Amino acid sequence: MLLRSTTAAPRPLSLVPAAASEARRPTALPSRAALASVDSFTPAAKARPSTGTGSTTPVPTTPGGSPTDGLKDKALIQALHDASAQHKDLGYNQARKIIFTALDNHDGKVECVYTGRELATDKIPNSNDMNTEHSWPQSKGATGAAKSDLHHLFPTDSKANSIRGNYPFGVVKDVKWSQDGSKFGKDANGQLVFEPRDEHKGNVARALFYFSTVYGKPIPAGDEAVLKQWNKLDQVDAAEVARNDAIQGYQGNRNPFVDDASLADRISDF
Ligand SMILES: [Ca+2]
Numbered sequence: 657m658l659l660r661s662t663t664a665a666p667r668p669l670s671l672v673p674a675a676a677s678e679a680r681r682p683t684a685l686p687s688r689a690a691l692a693s694v695d696s697f698t699p700a701a702k703a704r705p706s707t708g709t710g711s712t713t714p715v716p717t718t719p720g721g722s723p724t725d726g727l728k729d730k731a732l733i734q735a736l737h738d739a740s741a742q743h744k745d746l747g748y749n750q751a752r753k754i755i756f757t758a759l760d761n762h763d764g765k766v767e768c769v770y771t772g773r774e775l776a777t778d779k780i781p782n783s784n785d786m787n788t789e790h791s792w793p794q795s796k797g798a799t800g801a802a803k804s805d806l807h808h809l810f811p812t813d814s815k816a817n818s819i820r821g822n823y824p825f826g827v828v829k830d831v832k833w834s835q836d837g838s839k840f841g842k843d844a845n846g847q848l849v850f851e852p853r854d855e856h857k858g859n860v861a862r863a864l865f866y867f868s869t870v871y872g873k874p875i876p877a878g879d880e881a882v883l884k885q886w887n888k889l890d891q892v893d894a895a896e897v898a899r900n901d902a903i904q905g906y907q908g909n910r911n912p913f914v915d916d917a918s919l920a921d922r923i924s925d926f
Contacts, residue, residue, distance in 0.1 A: 724912075728922040733869055736912050736919070741870045743805070743909035751804040752780045752788050759902055760811050768813040769856045770820070770838040775811075787814050791860050792867040793822035802871050806903045807911045808863040810856075820850040824879050825860060825886075827851055845878070858890030861920070862913040868926040869912075875926040887913075887920050 724735045746754065756777055760766050765774045768786060775786045789812035792798045798808070812820075819833055819840050826849025828839040837853025852860050861883035868875050875883065892914055900914045913919055 724919070729924055732919065732922050733926075736869050737872070740866070740909050740912050743801075743907045745801040746804050746806070746907055748804045749780075751806055751809060754806065754906055755788060755809060755811055756780050756786075759806065759899065759906070766811045768816060769810040769859070770816040770852055771813050771836040772853070773813045773836075784814050786811055787817055788812070789817050789820070791863045792871075792873070795822045797871065797873050798867070802867070805867075805870075806907055807870075807900075807909075808867050810859075810863075823848050823850045824876065825850055825852065825864075826879065826882050847878075854890055856890070857886035858888075858892065858917075859896055861887040861890075862892070862896075862911060862917065865913040865920050865923075865926060866911040870909075877925070880926055884920055887917055892917050 723739060724732055727735050755761075756766055757779060761777070764778065765776050766781075766786065767774045769789065773786075775781055777786075781787070789810045790798045790803070791808040791810065792802070794803055798805075802808075816835060816838060823840070824847070826843040826847065828834075828841040828849060828851040829844050830842040831839050832841040833839065838856075839851045841848065843849045851857075864875060864879075864883055865887075867873060896914055900911050904910050
């Protein structure tokens, strides 16, 4: 069920197009007070509602009416792409400002998704301290709008970010670096891989499933097998749902693999 309501958070973008008169009213946002600090935020007023493929009938938000029902593999990827790809390109500076001052700023602090290190900040930090992780690396295709797509961007300690570099994610057997549950080193096949701590494993898997689907990028088979395991190991929690809700408010689209984590197993080859 792609668009099921998982929380009580409003989803105005899928129901009511943002009117110009409401452009400064943050009705699409969760109630965190921190969100109000993003003074230049504007709702993704131009984003189309996720109405699927060409139909003028809104996608039902009740069970039993998802456009992905019964689909799998390429047909499911296409349907998810059609429902999720359209979104507002925030630009990289605005995306980072949102991450560090609102989206991932809780009680004035931002936490590195890899190490758990917290930084008190009310602005984009010095990039030598904490910076923005592209779960799908820029060097492997996260360019243009994808560079600023919040669904795969996370705050990270700069050293951990640098160690991950553009290495694939995988299960580390021969540890060369580790900190607070995240590891870098060789996997069972002797390939250098980065392994996030357990609580981020599912998040990163679902972020990459989203990226592959929205931007049409294949995931290597070995990586995909690991990510599908992580999708089950670290299941969607309330924080991940809240982040998905908030991102919809900013850029107008959702990660369907967070809304329904079982979708990934209906795709045999991303
Ligand atoms: Ca998690």
